[in-house]
Amino acid sequence: MDNLARQLKVLAEPNRLRIVDLLMEGVQCNCELGDALGMAPNLISHHLRILREVGLVDVERDAVDARWVYYSINRSTLAELAQVFGAFFDPARIKERHPACGPQGSPIQLEPMTAIIA
Amino acid sequence: MDNLARQLKVLAEPNRLRIVDLLMEGVQCNCELGDALGMAPNLISHHLRILREVGLVDVERDAVDARWVYYSINRSTLAELAQVFGAFFDPARIKERHPACGPQGSPIQLEPMTAIIA
């Protein structure tokens, strides 16, 4: 579960989420990502490193001109994440209330409350 | 997409993720959550408020003894989140590389790179 939280934290950053989205669309080099997002190359590198650390992104270097570096989504990591997430947040998992506290004799006597929100 | 990032950010906090997990198991009052997680009641309240703000959690007040407050997972919000997440991170969405930059004439000539990680 801590592992899930860690991956969610990585994806919860808006710019990283956009990077992942662009990588899924096929965009891959640092410069293109930076252009698309209006971000500096070093910042792109920073986020890509974090995405690599959780295994969501892979790296390749161009065989002809080694200055170019291409990033891509790691399919298996993504698939596993989607699977774990889907299992964890499956609405069917929600169980009925079984309170161990509260007054005896009021098992299911509840009234909807909107006041506390206002 | 910003909306997705916001919900992910809420769920990326380990203690909140545990609270969500407990709520799915049927645990619901502040005190029980606090006992289960070893956290002070005010901190539980804090995280529950954040979960409420994104619509993931609902609130009810005990009809017999109004001092007790019960929290529960909002099924529709959870279902929508699971759906959006599943669609966004679907491995089938990953497209082929189509680089607009890089040297001409090296379309698919790449070599795997492990050095950069070390």
Added chain:
DNA sequence: TTAATAGTTCAATGGCAGTTGAATCATTTG
């Protein structure tokens, strides 16, 4: 070999947010 290019690493900054303890609110009980 010198300059240019693509990218990374480093140090410093600033803001957000989780945590803490005390105070407060609302409700029920004696």
Added chain:
DNA sequence: CAAATGATTCAACTGCCATTGAACTATTAA
């Protein structure tokens, strides 16, 4: 009424992390 209970709100603190600008590495081009 006063005391107790369940929970929330408030103010202050602290640590983490995205951002920034500059320096640095590696590779290719002139």
